[in-house]
Amino acid sequence: MxxxxxxxxxxxxxxxxxxxxxxxxxxxxxxxxxxxxxxxxxxxxxxxxxxxxxxxxxxxxRQVELRGPDAGKLMQMLTPRDLRGMLPGMCYYLPMVDETGGMLNDPVGLMLADDRYWISVADSDLLYWVKGIAYGYRLDVLVDEPxxxxxxxxxxxxxxxxxxxxxxxxxxxxxxxxxxxxxxxxxxxxxxxxxxxxxxxxxxxxxxxxxxxxxxxxxxxxxxxxxxxxxxxxxxxxEGGLLSYGNDMTRENTPHECGLGRFCSTQTAIGCVGRDALLRVAKDGPSRQIRPIEIKGELPPCDRVWPLTAGDERVGQVTSAAVSPDFGTGIAIGMVRMTHWTPGTTLTAHTQDGPREASIRDEFWI
Amino acid sequence: MxxxxxxxxxxxxxxxxxxxxxxxxxxxxxxxxxxxxxxxxxxxxxxxxxxxxxxxxxxxxRQVELRGPDAGKLMQMLTPRDLRGMLPGMCYYLPMVDETGGMLNDPVGLMLADDRYWISVADSDLLYWVKGIAYGYRLDVLVDEPxxxxxxxxxxxxxxxxxxxxxxxxxxxxxxxxxxxxxxxxxxxxxxxxxxxxxxxxxxxxxxxxxxxxxxxxxxxxxxxxxxxxxxxxxxxxEGGLLSYGNDMTRENTPHECGLGRFCSTQTAIGCVGRDALLRVAKDGPSRQIRPIEIKGELPPCDRVWPLTAGDERVGQVTSAAVSPDFGTGIAIGMVRMTHWTPGTTLTAHTQDGPREASIRDEFWI
Known part of the structure; x- marks a missing residue:
């Protein structure tokens, strides 16, 4: 290191x-x-x-705080998850996307009061996006990092x-x-x-x-x-399949590709940014998706994308990997094309130290 | 380390x-x-x-690319610097601020064509702000990281x-x-x-x-x-007085506090975000500003703000510091209140390793 x-x-x-x-x-x-x-x-x-x-x-x-009469309206603009059932005292895991449905962050939102929320963000300056939207729409809300x-x-x-x-x-x-x-x-x-x-x-x-x-x-x-x-x-x-923004997903990916479709009620999340794009994605389904992947052998640090191939064809990539003491094998998270995402499919993961045998699993390790 | x-x-x-x-x-x-x-x-x-x-x-x-009929309009929204004289082939140093005049980034903008710009950004996800503004104003422009x-x-x-x-x-x-x-x-x-x-x-x-x-x-x-x-x-x-976003300035600061008032033509930069706040700041002048500061003695890494005091009063902070081989002294950048920013003023800088004698200089070292 x-x-x-x-x-x-x-x-x-x-x-x-x-x-x-x-x-x-x-x-x-x-x-x-x-x-x-x-x-x-x-x-x-x-x-x-x-x-x-x-x-x-x-x-x-870090928290992004929304406070003011339009706080709830702004929250719903930021996520395809339907927030109508959210009450003070609840935490919601919230995919947040841009107008094309690309992931900007996957924070946890906390509702403190009807007019006050905290968004507990993953690794990107979501504050800038929220401030830009609030400003562009002239919303009556204060947006800050408390x-x-x-x-x-x-x-x-x-x-x-x-x-x-x-x-x-x-x-x-x-x-x-x-x-x-x-x-x-x-x-x-x-x-x-x-x-x-x-x-x-x-x-x-x-x-x-x-x-x-x-x-x-x-x-x-x-x-x-x-x-x-x-x-x-x-x-x-x-092991637990906890995704990491910037590692396992980026702005390149839709929530559906990340397996977060269950948090998207795009049909009813009226006013959310990216709605048009995500309705299309929800209808067609993603053509690649995050999968648990087992990898055999010694593994170097996963400091870059490891291409996944089937024969000469590139069919995905590994984005996080480690060797699990409890399961005695290499464990990984990757994005795999639908042609090769069936559990049991064997692929080759190309690490910086050479190729490794990889296979798609049906679930994470815990 | x-x-x-x-x-x-x-x-x-x-x-x-x-x-x-x-x-x-x-x-x-x-x-x-x-x-x-x-x-x-x-x-x-x-x-x-x-x-x-x-x-x-x-x-x-990283670059933020603006491309499309509204690219020029969006660029002028992003900065208080007057861009009317900018032509293809020019680079402009551009303070960018939020609606309160707080610094979001201090990039260099490149004009590639009438309808195409790159913004070469310092350390913050300016892309998110630009995308938010473009979306909020329904501008006819593509915003991306090329x-x-x-x-x-x-x-x-x-x-x-x-x-x-x-x-x-x-x-x-x-x-x-x-x-x-x-x-x-x-x-x-x-x-x-x-x-x-x-x-x-x-x-x-x-x-x-x-x-x-x-x-x-x-x-x-x-x-x-x-x-x-x-x-x-x-x-x-x-030594050269090159500021670093995140070190010497943050969203807490206006361009005028950072000594970047000369890049703000807020009066004529029609449509720029933060105009109201910056017109006020330009009229009143900042009450604290970045200054070159000499510090005596050994210096630990400047991994946190070092408070500057005069007697018991906190009058500023050091935000970057090192020992210069060529000038044989500790050199620093800090933000100092107007009551104590006159060159020659002696203050105390509180490092994690203890207090050091500091004095305000009239200019950087080169």
């Missing part, structure tokens, strides 16, 4: 002090901010995550740890719902969500000054639970 | 192979892409740049090297102008521009397949000129 040069442009987070004290080894950059990627090793972090509880600095999940930094608590012991800080009521939060909880006299949203399949919460820490006090309180309260600093884990998220 | 975890999301460039062959030591991430930062060492790269010629992979300067990757040739021997590849006509290109030049039978724009004060060119390589052939041709042709792979140099750019 190469070194990462520090600069103010790669923003620190309210939890950076805790991350450094935990002897962070590697980062990635996400929304112009530092995102931890390795503490002990990717494999040890993975094992620990699956058996214990971890605190993750995911401040990189001082909110999510902290995730993930792993099988997450409920026990969280209850010690926020009380037993956190155990009752349902999946993709949030409630307001007290920490040091301030009310902050706590959601049952997170970028792992091990269960847990995301605390939307509003106010950078609360960052380290909350980090330290969780670390202290979780000693006997073997709590540790952690981060989204490259192996675990591929 | 921490390590940088590889992933497809941190895009490689058409020149990555050449960068790796030159034994790159460190990167930063810029526009979701790898930007080299260190080859030998920052100090040795600096010395070499000032005396020889370097090839820079600046593919991270397959264009700038390669910079910088240093005192840049003219000699470039003439060997593109012919002596490159010597006649004036500053911030570009011409179309032939390479392997294709016409590509070559501009006299670049992110250093040492002189040189930026080649807008259209077509990723041309990347390594051009890289190799330049390396081969420049052997006796002591050509080397290089990159924007953190010391040299601060």
């Amino acid at each position: 190469a070194l990462l040069s520090p600069s103010r442009r790669l923003r620190r987070t309210p939890f950076s002090e805790g991350v450094e004290a935990a002897e962070i080894k590697a980062y990635t950059v996400y929304n112009h901010m530092l995102l931890p990627t390795v503490f002990e090793s990717v494999e040890e972090d993975y094992r620990h995550l699956k058996e214990n509880v971890q605190i993750w600095d995911v401040a990189v999940e 001082d909110v930094s999510p902290l995730a608590v993930q792993g099988p012991k997450a409920d026990d740890l969280m209850a010690r800080i926020f009380g037993d009521a956190v155990r009752d939060i349902r999946f993709f719902r949030f409630g307001m909880f007290n920490f040091q006299g301030r009310q902050i949203p706590v959601a049952r969500s997170g970028y792992s399949k091990q269960g847990g919460f995301e605390v939307y820490v509003e106010g950078s000054d609360l960052g380290m006090p909350l980090w330290n309180a969780l670390m202290e309260a979780g000693r006997d639970l073997n709590v540790r600093a952690g981060c989204p884990n490259g192996i675990e998220r591929i | 921490a390590l940088l975890s590889p992933s497809r999301r941190l895009r490689r460039t058409p020149f990555s192979e050449g960068v790796e062959a030159a034994e790159i030591k460190a990167y930063t991430v810029y526009n979701h892409m790898l930007l080299p930062t260190v080859f030998e060492s920052v100090e040795e790269d600096y010395r070499h740049l000032k005396e020889n010629v370097q090839i820079w992979d600046v593919a991270v300067e 397959d264009v990757s700038p390669l910079a040739v910088q240093g005192p021997k840049a003219d000699d090297l470039m003439a060997r590849i593109f012919g002596d006509a490159v010597r006649d290109i004036r500053f911030f102008r570009f011409g179309m030049f032939n390479f392997q039978g294709r016409q590509i724009p070559v501009a006299r521009s670049g992110y250093s004060k040492q002189g040189g060119f930026e080649v807008y390589v259209e077509g990723s397949d041309l990347g390594m052939p051009l890289w190799n041709a330049l390396m081969e042709a420049g052997r006796d000129l002591n050509v080397r792979a290089g990159c924007p140099n953190g010391i040299e750019r601060i």
